[in-house]
Amino acid sequence: MAEPALEFESYLTAIIESSEDAIISADAQGRIQSWNPAAVRMFGYAPGEVIGKPATWFIPSERRAEEEALLNRIRSGERIENYEAQRLRKDGTLVEVSVSMSAIKSFAGGIVGASMILRDITQAKRMENADSLLAAIVESSDDAIVSKNLDGFITSWNQGAVRMFGYLPEEVIGKSILLLIPAELHQEEARILSQLRAGKRIEHYETTRVRKDGSLVDVSLTISPVRNAKGQIIGASKIARDVSQRKRSEEALRRAEKLALAGRMAATVAHEINNPLAAITNLVYLLGRDPSLSAENRRRVEIIEQELERVSSIARQTLGFYRDNSKPSEFRLAASIDETLKLFDRRMLSRKIKVIKEIKTDGILYGFQGELRQVLANVLANAIDACSEGGQIRVRLEAGHRWNNECKAGVRLIIADNGCGIEPELKSKLFEPFFTTKKEVGTGLGLWLVSSLIAKHGGSIQVRSSAHSGRHGTVFSIFLPLQHMVGNQAA
């Protein structure tokens, strides 16, 4: 009668011996009774080294109490499955295991010991960590990373996508990707999907997408097919990079090139005009002093002189691009203000514009006087243009300071007018080259030149303006430091 039982026992033994999992049994006192070959492989101990030792002894000491509590639950008849734990190998390294434990009962029903099955989950853990690492990389990416299925419905949405497009994951997951594509580009999606179905990857495809608020964003897309374990294409992952900034700098570069060209041309024209202009001015002066001139012709010559003065001042102010080839020197800004204001005397007089001058400091600066005179002239010219007849311009020079990282001593020059003012939406464009509201008569280069000349002298310029019908006017506030490196020379 013992035959079938024996057969069954050897059958069980064979399973235990050939198992990939470590199978260990312990007696009622918790001492190890058996230790299969998988346990030898997993932990490095031979059966002879462990049998008779407490089942808890190869648990890392800080976790031992926790597992002893588990053993007590086994004693009360509970089964524990897939409990994640760690065990110490003979060489001192740790192995991640999943433990299942149950009580071994006698025929009479009493608990005579416990069986433990331990599965090495180090690899699985590593994969899990790799997955969460990947997930963390995706989440922290600056690029928008989005996946969709082959019908074009969004299946995942990272933080980069939230930042780029303004939608939260719950607002877009399950919706069509067309949500992000401007209507006029919808046919693009069909083409992308058919390429993906054919297993093709799309790289650095530059296009435009729409944000939640309706604004457009220039993106570079890389789209790759996503396959399941069987290799079938089940969807696509898209990485979108915001290239608006790059596009903008390309645009700025183009503009700078255009500008450099315009600048060179203007300087050449100014130079070519100035010489004949000087000759004409001299000749007309001599002509005007000819005593044989009739009264009528003398008046004509006077008009010619006035118009000539206008032409030269236009050449000075707009075409001038003041090419100051001299070396930087020390000069009084207060004196430059007087000289520059004089240039505008006639224009202001004819338009009954009043100037209030408040000079509180000499403003001894070191730099290119001609260039700073150009700054003054351009800002003043704008103020005059903005004023209606009877307007008022205030020019104030005072000692000033500016704090960046350190306190810098300098002068503050304020030029304020009660002219038409600047609409708030135009403020950001003022210093851009070619921005003008003056149609044919404006070049839009005045303030652009001003800002570059001030920057060259280490200064800064701010503008406040109001275009309200009640209180309108504009204040330009320019700070120029006393100490600054101009060119290669220390100030």
Ligand code: ADP
């Ligand atoms: P331009 O004078 O040739 O138009 P600027 O670069 O000097 O070019 O000025 C650009 C624009 O800034 C002007 O067209 C004008 O709209 C605005 N602006 C500048 N200064 C003033 C001011 N004091 N009051 C009102 N608008 C101003």
Ligand code: MG
């Ligand atoms: Mg101007």
